[in-house]
Amino acid sequence: xxxxxxxxxVAGTIPSSKVYEDDKxxxxxxxxxxAPVHVLVIPKTxxxxxxxxxxxxxxxxxxxxxxxxxxxxxxxxxxxxxxxSNCGPDACQTVPHLHFHIVGGAPLADxxx
Ligand code: 5GP
Ligand code: ZN
Numbered sequence: 001x002x003x004x005x006x007x008x009x010v011a012g013t014i015p016s017s018k019v020y021e022d023d024k025x026x027x028x029x030x031x032x033x034x035a036p037v038h039v040l041v042i043p044k045t046x047x048x049x050x051x052x053x054x055x056x057x058x059x060x061x062x063x064x065x066x067x068x069x070x071x072x073x074x075x076x077x078x079x080x081x082x083x084x085s086n087c088g089p090d091a092c093q094t095v096p097h098l099h100f101h102i103v104g105g106a107p108l109a110d111x112x113x
């Protein structure tokens with residue numbers, strides 16, 4: 001989608017530090033890491049947020065989660081991690097292209113919000 005930051009990262013017009021890529025998904029390091037390891041996993045097709053997941057496009061969501069264990073391994077996570085997706089204004093979603101944060105590499109806060 002034109003003017004979508006993460007679509008531009010998929011297209012390569014904005015550079016990213018890639019952790020994993022195949023024909024359907026891309027994982028790259030967050031530019032402003034909130035933990036020692038902070039990777040974003042996105043579908044290459046534009047889906048705005050979790051709120052846009054439907055029966056028609058949910059195959060890519062399953063595919064992302066099938067790949068998260070190996071992405072976590074590639075990122076060096078050995079002792080667990082948190083998977084987060086912020087959806088909409090109350091959750092402070094800042095980039096309207098569906099992404100899953102994988103954070104870890106140290107003990108995280110025991111509260112999520
Ligand atoms: P959200 O707030 O939407 O859940 O997460 C968006 C994430 O994208 C933030 O953690 C932010 O640091 C990251 N981010 C924003 N712009 C860029 C960028 O240009 N490159 C990378 N690698 N991460 C970005
Ligand atoms: Zn997009």
